[in-house]
Amino acid sequence: MLRDANPRELDQIVVENVLAFDAGFWVRLAARIDLCKSDDDKKDYEELAENVMNIVDRLIHKTDQKIEQSTDVLKAIISPAMHEGDVKWPPRDPDTIKLMEKEISRREQEGQLDEGFLSEVSAQLRQAKQDGDKPGLQAMLQKVLQLYASRSIQKRSYAYKDVKDYTSISFLSTFSLFSGGQVVVPEKFLESIVQAPENEWNKVLLDGLTVGKGDVAPDDLYTVINKRIERVVIRTEGGSYQQRVLVEYLKEIQTRAEEVVKVLQGPTI
Incomplete structure (x- = not known):
């Protein structure tokens, strides 16, 4: 199926099945290349391998960019609760939550509170729970999700x-x-x-x-x-x-x- 696909179809197939392109896939593809009986078939499979690898690399690059963007959005939202790099929670300043809500509203209007953002917050929350030594960070991340949910449901x-x-x-x-x-x-x-x-x-x-x-x-x-x-x-x-x-x-x-x-x-x- 991969070999017969045109560039557009190949791109779609790789995107939809990206998890299938693991180490086992590349081993099987290398074995297939070694078993080719003609130079033309070998060249076709080598080009296929290169094209698939380029698509996967682009996906990884886009994912890394998205994670970085989501991390920046989260940092902006929680910045009112940060002091010299440390989390101060519960916040002493009563305006902290209001400032966080304001930033969430702004980021939502810009379309930045998407699945990537929620995934990043959830991942950091899981890590904070596993570490167990940062209750303030855990509570703050839970507050971020609460503020997001409250705003979404109120629509x-x-x-x-x-x-x-x-x-x-x-x-x-x-x-x-x-x-x-x-x-x-x-x-x-x-x-x-x-x-x-x-x-x-x-x-x-x-x-x-x-x-x-x-x-x-x-x-x-x-x-x-x-x-x-x-x-x-x-x-x-x-x-x-x-x-x-x-x-x-x-x-x-x-x-x-x-x-x-x-x-x-x-x-x-």
């Missing part, structure tokens, strides 16, 4: 929907009149949590849930969280870092809500 509001879309939610806590229309109260509540800083989630949950001071039943909140997760899965590429980050963020909200509910309800007998 779509589902607070205004038909009753039929929420048959599993108790009716009394679902709808209220707002500006002549109907508001899905649990969805609106979820969006208020997403909009709030993570360190204020407990207060928002306390004020909004029926086990606290609010009108939203915990099960209704869990229902809209799961529905939002389903929407994320549908709208994002399966297995992508974007999907993973957004889903984990929503699950983090549910976990926090469950913890708050458990504390407020007290021990069960």
Whole structure:
């Protein structure tokens, strides 16, 4: 297949199967060249090997450039929390998070918060967890992903929907009149949590849930969280870092809500 492909097809084949061009592939190709019975066949395979190698080299170069660019973007975002090369977390300056949010917004508008960026943040976060000696760095990278997820999820509001879309939610806590229309109260509540800083989630949950001071039943909140997760899965590429980050963020909200509910309800007998 490689030998018969034209330059454009060869480029596409290599890109789509780049992981297949490992040491074993080159050994097999070298053996094939040695077994050639004619000089023409040998020359064809040698040219094929050179072309494939050039394509792989270009891919590696582009990947290196992308990693470097993603690293620069991350450095710019976390720079407000850096002091003389060291991470200061939690930040003492209350404006640090706002500056990070501002930079995330700017980088997003420039189209730089892509899979490469999320991959870089996730890789550094995994390394920080493995090292175990830099809790500040770990918390800061988690904050970067939280800020990204919060901004991404806020782009779509589902607070205004038909009753039929929420048959599993108790009716009394679902709808209220707002500006002549109907508001899905649990969805609106979820969006208020997403909009709030993570360190204020407990207060928002306390004020909004029926086990606290609010009108939203915990099960209704869990229902809209799961529905939002389903929407994320549908709208994002399966297995992508974007999907993973957004889903984990929503699950983090549910976990926090469950913890708050458990504390407020007290021990069960």
